[in-house]
Amino acid sequence: MKELARPAATKMLLVVLDGLGGLPVPELNGRTELEAAATPNLDALAKRSSLGLAHPVLPGIAPGSSAGHLALFGYDPLRYVIGRGVLEALGIGFDLHPGDVAVRANFATVQDTRNGPVVTDRRAGRPPTEHTRSICRRLQDAIPEIDGVRVFIEPVKEHRFVIVLRGEGLDDRVADTDPQREGMPPLQPQPLAEEARRTAMLAGTLVQRIAELVRDEPRTNFALLRGFSRRPRLDPFPERYRARAGAVAVYPMYRGLASLVGMDLLPVAGDTLADEIASLKENWPEYDYFFLHVKGTDSRGEDGDWAGKIKIIEEFDAQLPAILDLNPDALVITGDHSTPATYAAHSWHPVPFLLYSRWVLPDRDAPGFGEHACARGVLGQFPLLYTMNLLLANAGRLGKFSA
């Protein structure tokens, strides 16, 4: 791709309706959320677009948010895996440097027994976030560094927090300390490679110091660590595709993922879709590629709230004319994975995919934008990983391959 990509005065737009794909809802007469939503603008666009179903990873595989977005940005999610620690750090907007080791941590309850300490509650009774925030502040003040390595301790939500280690020669190949079952002793952070010996020792010291500092807490008296990880080394998006790339997203995790691949984060005034579109408009002249992220579809899907998901889709449809007014040369509207409201979780179903440009073979007979129409679409079924190929090609930004 890097060899074929060439600059051009064209605009590409990727709209991600997070968790877009759905399944038949009995109350909707067997239609899916997307099929049941009143979407006159999407339906009209569908007839002038190519439709298809795209697989974020592989058939049958339900992806996490990072895997779906990596695919959308053209990075193979089977090759680049983002660790839990990194994802959690991105989720709170932490500015991870290359080389930093990020760890997802949980406050837990540990009790002493004849056989030593055992974990009695892996989530310390889900403490209020405010409580976690105040302990993290106390820990951060007490442990600014260990052995020359900077330590960041940041609260997330309820029992969850993030630890980031920053210094020379760190390595993320360290095993989880969470025993995964209650009644078991917490594990030591074991190095999984010779080069990770020092990081594992630092982590061991850190766990001990935290334990001393919280030992008098009634429930949050221990910390379990998981998902030691570093930012993956990715070819920066703007160089790879020779396109200035701007991301319009409200949620920290998606901003983090965009910044991880090297996109610029565009300021958004508020957290509504209208705010996002205003940001898109304002920055339109400055970039070649835009990533616009809409979170609500996934959140409502995960809640099992099909009516709420429909409402978000309809809100998006109402704003679609404003997006089309920008006149993108190549436009994709899709999801990073499916989150059917009936399933109430990320699922493995391929996502509805709409590609619009002046160079598409249109699905002129499509009844609208929906899962069944996409299943019969002219794009067929394909890996979501090819999204960038399609955007670049349709925007006239890809040279011919081979002679």
Place this chain on the structure above:
Amino acid sequence: MKELARPAATKMLLVVLDGLGGLPVPELNGRTELEAAATPNLDALAKRSSLGLAHPVLPGIAPGSSAGHLALFGYDPLRYVIGRGVLEALGIGFDLHPGDVAVRANFATVQDTRNGPVVTDRRAGRPPTEHTRSICRRLQDAIPEIDGVRVFIEPVKEHRFVIVLRGEGLDDRVADTDPQREGMPPLQPQPLAEEARRTAMLAGTLVQRIAELVRDEPRTNFALLRGFSRRPRLDPFPERYRARAGAVAVYPMYRGLASLVGMDLLPVAGDTLADEIASLKENWPEYDYFFLHVKGTDSRGEDGDWAGKIKIIEEFDAQLPAILDLNPDALVITGDHSTPATYAAHSWHPVPFLLYSRWVLPDRDAPGFGEHACARGVLGQFPLLYTMNLLLANAGRLGKFSA
């Protein structure tokens, strides 16, 4: 897959109608065997299922039975190739141990000429199976072992028999001795790798001893060897998918393939479909995954007997309600390859594929279960290798990929 698979209290069922796929039959007004068969139960199920066409290996490639089944069980048939010797041994129900070298052998007719012996009939005039059986018995008695290596000599059908070598340090990289053309001298078993030198020498000695023992036979006076092979090393199915797996099959080759990947072979009282379903029912509580094999569709297809193939499909349809009564959480009905009656052989056409669970996007407008309906199905076209992904996902037995 091994990392994502997790145990659950759900049941998966794979029904293989061997050689299911067909082509238009002129006498059936251009409908295929499956389309012409009266299958009210399959047709009703199709409207509640996802349909598709699955490629056993690659477009244009007609697979052997082992390749198709490996794909169905989730083992890439391009990576794991089952040698002809092993397949022949499985076909007679021979209990192959890891390390055994199996060889497919033919009785042939050889004549001495001025330039030494040449093969005049590679199949020795297709002797009756009974004749082959009696010679094999005589050879087995005379050659129980060579140089400390056990030798098994087992008849198959007509001129075909199987030789299995069992001992330490054997290697299957030995060239065929069949010159493939009449009028040519039989070849020596050449080692294809240094480590196979001893096995090749043993094979040479064996061929010589057999030749001495049958030299007075008028036609079956020589043995040609092909397909030296060992059992491939496969990750055992139950560990790979964390599922107890039971196989219901009547034909030895399919029982052999199932046992090769580590499934339990379930006893079947007779050789009818009803017997197979009775076995399925009886063992239903004990297993998580079931492989049910129906051979007739392929046999009739190979005979060019479209009416017979239709009859087998209709028999299966009549039994389908009994299968559905078991209430599998995820059900696939498909073939291991196509055997169109008009083609009368395994073909390269993708196989009709039906997936049923409570989590499918249904092909509600499908006219029934048939090749054309499957070509327009919501699963599109995909590698048969993903069958296990789909079964596991639909049975709630796969965790999310990546964070």
